[in-house]
Amino acid sequence: MYVAVKGGEAAIANAHSWLAEERRGDPSVPELSTGQIREQMTLAVDRVMAEGSCYDPGLAALAIKQARGDLIEAIFLLRAYRTTLPRFGASLPIDTGMMRVRRRVSATYKDLPGGQILGPTFDYTHRLLDFALAAEGHVPLPVPETDPGEDTACPRVTAMLADEGLMAPEQPSDAEPGDLTRTPLSYPAGRPLRLQNLARADEGFLLSMAYSTQRGYGNNHPFVGELRQGEVTVEILPPELGFPIEIGDITVTECQMVNQFNGSRTEPPQFTRGYGLVLGRTERRAMSMALVDRALRAEELGEEIAAPAQDEEFVLSHSDNVEATGFLEHLKLPHYVDFQSELEVVRAMRAAAAPAALREAAE
Amino acid sequence: MSAALQDAAVAERQHWMGVLARAGADAIDARLKELPALPPHVRLRGPEIGLTMLRGRAGGDGAPFNLGEMTVTRCAVRLEDGAVGHAYLAGRDLRGAELAAVLDALLQNPARRPALMAAVIDPLAAEQQERKASMARKAAATRVRFLTMANMR
Numbered sequence: 001m002y003v004a005v006k007g008g009e010a011a012i013a014n015a016h017s018w019l020a021e022e023r024r025g026d027p028s029v030p031e032l033s034t035g036q037i038r039e040q041m042t043l044a045v046d047r048v049m050a051e052g053s054c055y056d057p058g059l060a061a062l063a064i065k066q067a068r069g070d071l072i073e074a075i076f077l078l079r080a081y082r083t084t085l086p087r088f089g090a091s092l093p094i095d096t097g098m099m100r101v102r103r104r105v106s107a108t109y110k111d112l113p114g115g116q117i118l119g120p121t122f123d124y125t126h127r128l129l130d131f132a133l134a135a136e137g138h139v140p141l142p143v144p145e146t147d148p149g150e151d152t153a154c155p156r157v158t159a160m161l162a163d164e165g166l167m168a169p170e171q172p173s174d175a176e177p178g179d180l181t182r183t184p185l186s187y188p189a190g191r192p193l194r195l196q197n198l199a200r201a202d203e204g205f206l207l208s209m210a211y212s213t214q215r216g217y218g219n220n221h222p223f224v225g226e227l228r229q230g231e232v233t234v235e236i237l238p239p240e241l242g243f244p245i246e247i248g249d250i251t252v253t254e255c256q257m258v259n260q261f262n263g264s265r266t267e268p269p270q271f272t273r274g275y276g277l278v279l280g281r282t283e284r285r286a287m288s289m290a291l292v293d294r295a296l297r298a299e300e301l302g303e304e305i306a307a308p309a310q311d312e313e314f315v316l317s318h319s320d321n322v323e324a325t326g327f328l329e330h331l332k333l334p335h336y337v338d339f340q341s342e343l344e345v346v347r348a349m350r351a352a353a354a355p356a357a358l359r360e361a362a363e
Numbered sequence: 364m365s366a367a368l369q370d371a372a373v374a375e376r377q378h379w380m381g382v383l384a385r386a387g388a389d390a391i392d393a394r395l396k397e398l399p400a401l402p403p404h405v406r407l408r409g410p411e412i413g414l415t416m417l418r419g420r421a422g423g424d425g426a427p428f429n430l431g432e433m434t435v436t437r438c439a440v441r442l443e444d445g446a447v448g449h450a451y452l453a454g455r456d457l458r459g460a461e462l463a464a465v466l467d468a469l470l471q472n473p474a475r476r477p478a479l480m481a482a483v484i485d486p487l488a489a490e491q492q493e494r495k496a497s498m499a500r501k502a503a504a505t506r507v508r509f510l511t512m513a514n515m516r
Contacts, residue, residue, distance in 0.1 A: 050431065053432060054414070054431065054433065054434065055417065055432070055433035055434070055453075056434040056454060058455070059434065059455075082414060082432060085412060085413050085434070086411075086413040086414070087415070087416065088414065088435055088451075089415060089416070090415060090416040090418055090429070091416065091417050091418050091433075092418065093418040093419055093427045094419055096419070096420075100495060100498065101502060102501075102502050103502070111509065115506045115507065116506065117502050117505055117506050117507075118506075118507065119502060119505055120505075143501050144504040145497070145503070145504055146500055146503040146504040146506075147500065147503065148499045148503035149503070156423060158422065158423070159424075170420070170423075170424050171426060172424070172425065172426075173425065173426035174427065176427075177418070177426070177427050177428045178429075179416065181429075181432075191428070192421065192426055192427065193428070195419070195421060195428040195430075196428050196429040196430070199419075199428075199431055230498075231498075234433070234453060236415060236435075236451060238449065238451060240439070240449065241449060243373050243376075243377065245377055246377070246380070246381035246385075247381075247384045247415070247435060247451045247453045248452060248453025248454065249385070249453075252419075254423065256422070256423065275425075277419045277430060279417075279430065279431050
């Protein structure tokens with residue numbers, strides 16, 4: 001229990017002034033603009049949009065500036081802002097099969113229709129600090145361009161396996177999905193709510209959970225069937241129009257993990273999928289989500305639930321960094337009355353134990 | 364109007380609404396500079412900023428799920444002749460949404476449409492197409508060409 005305490009207003013105001021000064025840093029160094037953050041700290045912006053669960057690069061950049069680069073604080077700011085806006089409805093499901101691909105790789109097929117497209121990746125960089133970037137006025141070389149030619153369509157790897165009957169198909173459905181921002185989660189949550197939760201989950205938590213499955217805690221033998229990143233069109237169906245319209249494009253990353261499945265009484269041996277879809281270009285996050293999604297399908301596929309990553313309630317109730325931070329940081333709030341009572345209990349226990357200890361020492 | 368004609372009219376309107384949604388106030392303004400001033404309009408709703416819940420599908424082609432929200436600006440206007448225009452666009456751009464709604468109302472008038480398509484929509488669509496094509500060319504340059512052992516020798 002913590003209690004409201006009055007007083008300290010002047011101290012709080014002064015603390016916030018100091019915070020503003022610290023945020024600005026050395027005034028002889030030029031101030032960062034939110035445009036610079038949006039354009040040059042793109043993967044931080046993408047993480048804040050994904051976990052803030054709100055696609056708006058400008059707002060995410062502002063949140064990062066205000067939070068002094070503390071991304072969890074920035075995510076909190078974005079989540080708080082979104083609660084001030086009305087909801088205009090939901091989009092039609094985005095069609096990632098029609099993605100304008102910047103990057104698309106498969107670890108299961110070398111030669112696949114559409115090819116392996118590396119895109120702007122950190123892979124194959126040497127991870128050596130590049131001191132050229134420390135100098136200002138660094139202008140990157142022009143990017144080579146090639147005519148894409150006719151064969152640019154990138155069919156899904158999972159569809160190729162499904163056509164052979166080797167991949168469990170998804171159940172086609174247009175069921176209205178539950179929304180955890182409107183109704184608190186209850187368990188079992190089901191896959192649509194799990195995917196919503198994972199899409200906004202803390203990246204570090206997702207990564208650790210995914211890593212635990214790779215190390216044998218709910219082993220699921222994954223292969224990256226396909227990882228694709230690029231732009232998809234967002235369509236909505238306004239009731240006043242009665243037909244769908246395009247409202248813009250967003251960048252997303254999708255990961256299809258392919259996992260061996262030994263079969264069950266009703267299902268033949270085949271591959272099953274874990275699915276990751278995230279706002280922005282955070283590839284590690286999409287891969288982690290896909291592994292955790294597959295682990296959480298254990299019950300549906302009749303597998304033994306033996307590891308934390310397979311436990312829906314454990315994963316979903318600990319994945320949100322805004323909730324976790326709130327509960328953790330509330331420990332900083334005054335607990336004076338609480339602590340006084342514990343102090344009295346400990347003193348009473350010591351007083352009761354002391355005569356006995358003295359007697360033992362005398363014997 | 365026959366069903367086919369109506370479908371074609373809807374497809375044309377979807378096209379210009381999609382182009383205007385992606386353009387933004389500055390780009391639309393730049394295209395309007397050469398044209399006579401837009402006629403007066405009244406605001407029926409907005410322009411206002413809200414959220415749309417983005418949806419994906421499990422496995423890419425399965426049951427829908429909520430992926431996360433995005434900011435959206437919308438506006439509805441009426442011209443003096445009674446024509447109503449609508450606009451929805453991704454992001455926060457109040458002026459862009461209002462301009463798009465006015466243009467949507469004007470473009471529904473067959474007498475005004477050809478000039479506005481030629482001066483505003485077609486050039487904006489071409490710019491947007493070129494941005495897509497440029498990205499596709501950059502991506503194509505990073506497509507891996509595997510060499511087999513036979514031709515490496």
